[in-house]
Structures are given as C-alpha cells and as structure tokens.
Amino acid sequence: MEGAAKTRTFLEVRRRLQSALLILGEPKEGGMPMEISIMPSSLQVKTPAGCTEIGLPAEVRLEPSSCGGLQYLPADGLHLRLQARAELSTKPSSMFNQSSQAQDCCTFYCQSCGEVIIRDRKLLRVLPLPCENWGALIEEWCCHPDPFADKPLHPRENDCFTGDSYILVNLRRDSQPRHELAQVEMHSLSSENHCELKPKANTKVICKRCKVMLGQTMSSETTKFYITEIIIQPSERNFPIIPRSQFVQSVIAQCLVELSSARSTFRFTIQGHDGKAYILLWLLNTDSLVIGSFENSKSIKKFPLLEDTLKADSSSAWNAVKVLYQPCVKSRNEKLASSWEDDISVHSLTLPSTTCLELLLILARSNATLPLSLRYMNSFQELFLAKRGSKSLGIMPVFRGMTDWNVKLL
Numbered sequence: 167m168e169g170a171a172k173t174r175t176f177l178e179v180r181r182r183l184q185s186a187l188l189i190l191g192e193p194k195e196g197g198m199p200m201e202i203s204i205m206p207s208s209l210q211v212k213t214p215a216g217c218t219e220i221g222l223p224a225e226v227r228l229e230p231s232s233c234g235g236l237q238y239l240p241a242d243g244l245h246l247r248l249q250a251r252a253e254l255s256t257k258p259s260s261m262f263n264q265s266s267q268a269q270d271c272c273t274f275y276c277q278s279c280g281e282v283i284i285r286d287r288k289l290l291r292v293l294p295l296p297c298e299n300w301g302a303l304i305e306e307w308c309c310h311p312d313p314f315a316d317k318p319l320h321p322r323e324n325d326c327f328t329g330d331s332y333i334l335v336n337l338r339r340d341s342q343p344r345h346e347l348a349q350v351e352m353h354s355l356s357s358e359n360h361c362e363l364k365p366k367a368n369t370k371v372i373c374k375r376c377k378v379m380l381g382q383t384m385s386s387e388t389t390k391f392y393i394t395e396i397i398i399q400p401s402e403r404n405f406p407i408i409p410r411s412q413f414v415q416s417v418i419a420q421c422l423v424e425l426s427s428a429r430s431t432f433r434f435t436i437q438g439h440d441g442k443a444y445i446l447l448w449l450l451n452t453d454s455l456v457i458g459s460f461e462n463s464k465s466i467k468k469f470p471l472l473e474d475t476l477k478a479d480s481s482s483a484w485n486a487v488k489v490l491y492q493p494c495v496k497s498r499n500e501k502l503a504s505s506w507e508d509d510i511s512v513h514s515l516t517l518p519s520t521t522c523l524e525l526l527l528i529l530a531r532s533n534a535t536l537p538l539s540l541r542y543m544n545s546f547q548e549l550f551l552a553k554r555g556s557k558s559l560g561i562m563p564v565f566r567g568m569t570d571w572n573v574k575l576l
C-alpha cells in the first residue's frame with residue numbers, strides 16, 4: 167500500500183462457490199472521486215489522495231469480466247460481486263502432527279505465559295475419545311449391563327486422549343519439581359466414581375506463573391487440559407509465540423470445522439467449566455478467505471483488552487469460518503439458550519469460564535471489523551474467525567451486493 171489513501175476494503179472469497187464479494191468503503195475525506203481497477207491477481211483503488219493496491223494470494227484469481235451486482239449502500243460504500251478461482255485450502259493442521267510428533271518427545275506449555283507444564287513427554291498413542299455421551303449410548307443399545315462401566319478411559323503414561331475441547335494425559339510420573347504442574351489441587355476420588363469425568367469444584371489445574379486455569383484433575387492420575395490453554399510442541403524446537411486472541415479463535419475455528427465435518431453439527435453452545443452457557447454459535451461456512459478489513463480506530467478503542475492482532479493494515483489474508491453468534495451472559499437470550507440446550511442437534515463445547523468471556527470479546531471485536539451490512543443476520547451477529555494456519559499475504563479489496571448473500575437460514 168502506498169500513498170495516504172486509507173481505503174477501507176473487504177474481500178470475501180468463497181472457495182467452494184468460486185465467488186467473491188468486494189466491499190469498498192468511501193475514503194474518509196468523502197466526496198472524492200475513486201478509480202477502481204480489478205485485475206485477476208490484484209485490486210487497485212486510486213483517489214486524489216493516493217493509491218491503494220492489494221495483491222491477492224497466489225491461489226486466488228478473480229475474473230474481472232464477471233463483475234456484477236454493483237450496489238451502493240450508504241453505510242458501507244460500494245458492493246460488487248464477481249467470480250473467483252480459488253483452490254480449496256489444504257487440510258487443517260491438527261494439534262498433533264501424527265506422523266512425526268506422536269513419536270517424539272513433546273513439551274506442554276501454558277499458552278498464556280509460555281511456562282513449561284509438562285516437559286519431555288513421549289506420546290506413543292494419541293487417540294480420540296468417543297463422543298461425550300457414549301456411556302449413555304451403550305446403556306441404550308445393550309440389553310445387558312454396560313461392559314465398559316468398570317473400564318474407564320484413562321490414559322497411560324505415554325497416552326494422550328483427545329476430546330472435543332480438551333485432552334487427557336496421565337500425570338503421575340511428572341513428580342520431579344521442574345516437571346511438576348505448578349499448582350495442582352489433587353482431588354482424590356473414591357473408587358466408585360473413579361471413571362466419572364465430571365468436573366469437581368476443587369480440581370482446577372492452574373499455571374504456576376500466570377494463574378490461568380489450564381484444566382482439571384479427573385482422577386489421581388488423569389488430568390484434563392483444555393485445548394485453548396496449552397500448546398504442545400516437539401521438545402527442543404523453537405516455535406513462534408501466538409498472541410492469545412489469535413490462538414483462541416484459531417483453536418475454536420479448528421474445533422468447529424472438525425466437529426461440523428465429523429458430526430454434521432452446525433450449532434454449538436460454548437459453555438464454561440461452571441456449566442453455564444456463555445455463547446450460542448451457528449456455523450455458516452468454512453470456506454471463506456477474507457482479505458482486508460473495515461475496522462476503524464473507533465472499534466479498536468472499544469476493545470482495549472485485546473492485543474491488536476487483527477489490525478486493519480489491509481495486507482492480511484486469512485482463512486476463516488463464518489459464524490453467527492449470540493451472547494447469553496447476564497441472562498441474555500435465556501429462552502433461546504434453553505431451547506438449544508434441549509436440542510440434541512446442538513453440540514456443546516466446554517472451556518474455562520474466563521476463556522468463554524475472552525472468546526465473547528474476540529467475537530465482538532471481530533464483528534466490529536466487518537462492513538456494517540454484514541454484521542447482522544436477523545438477530546444474530548455475524549463474524550469471521552481466523553482458522554489456524556492462516557497465512558498473511560498481500561491485501562486485496564473487492565466489493566459486492568448483499569442482497570443475494572448466499573447464506574439464508576434461521
């Protein structure tokens with residue numbers, strides 16, 4: 167980007183639909199003539215104040231001749247639709263790169279402060295846990311007593327079991343001080359509820375350094391860590407520190423993508439470890455590539471607690487999942503929340519309560535970076551969450567009309 171022109175641009179490319187929506191805000195000065203050039207691999211906006219050029223990621227190409235749906239919305243500016251060619255993004259990366267990492271020694275870190283939680287753990291088996299209510303399912307299907315009732319799924323030393331929003335590891339051998347979990351309040355469970363995976367009030371696992379809640383002890387050996395709170399990396403390898411809000415949203419986005427494809431679930435309740443529902447999420451699509459932003463300094467000031475990772479430098483391209491959300495803190499949306507609670511097609515994800523609030527803040531902030539016309543759909547607020555592994559690329563704005571927005575539901 168060169169020159170002083172601060173053109174607010176927003177381009178959403180739908181990889182599956184091979185289409186793009188470009189929204190181009192008016193320059194702040196207003197009333198200035200604007201010249202827009204759309205090329206297959208870039209966009210250029212010229213005003214008397216300067217020129218903004220946005221390069222598209224290599225895997226995206228626009229078809230300038232297909233421009234249509236030109237529309238002017240006073241709140242946003244120009245909307246324009248066009249066809250695009252975009253490769254479907256590669257497989258999302260998982261917390262574990264099975265091939266290499268499963269064999270190597272791993273170190274677990276606190277995501278918030280970088281403190282080592284478990285050092286040099288060899289994970290020989292990384293296995294997914296059955297769905298949350300598998301016990302109930304077995305009860306339902308078996309005509310005899312549940313044969314697995316006395317065989318709880320507790321990981322052994324070199325195991326790591328993965329749930330929807332957490333992992334289970336065996337922490338017994340980590341007794342040396344430097345390997346030790348900072349501050350674990352162990353809760354001894356009686357033998358009959360040994361296999362129960364329900365949180366107990368005094369079982370919080372807390373980071374010694376920053377006091378963030380990382381997980382919960384499930385039994386004398388099994389510890390649950392929430393995937394939003396820890397990073398697992400091969401030992402002896404350096405890795406970049408990811409800002410907290412970016413990490414949380416990419417982990418959640420990844421989780422939504424995996425659950426929706428594995429279980430055809432599109433509605434989610436985000437609930438705290440205290441059992442309260444904090445957010446209702448409705449996943450719209452997972453194939454968006456978003457370039458540019460409509461964020462202005464006003465909306466940045468609105469969220470002083472968040473680091474400025476999504477800064478609208480119009481040079482970022484990121485893979486995104488598109489969701490609608492409703493907060494349900496402070497008794498908001500109580501009725502809707504309880505109807506979702508009773509609905510078996512709604513999947514619930516449990517996270518530490520502070521992370522639920524953090525996520526709510528991230529959602530509000532992300533929503534504020536969208537052009538006005540995209541921020542609401544019926545009573546829901548819409549936003550994009552950056553997916554893990556999203557790349558920073560050249561910027562590029564495009565516009566397009568909202569009247570034929572391709573997601574119609576509710």
Ligand SMILES: [Zn+2]
Nearest residue numbers: 276279373376
């Ligand atoms: Zn910490």
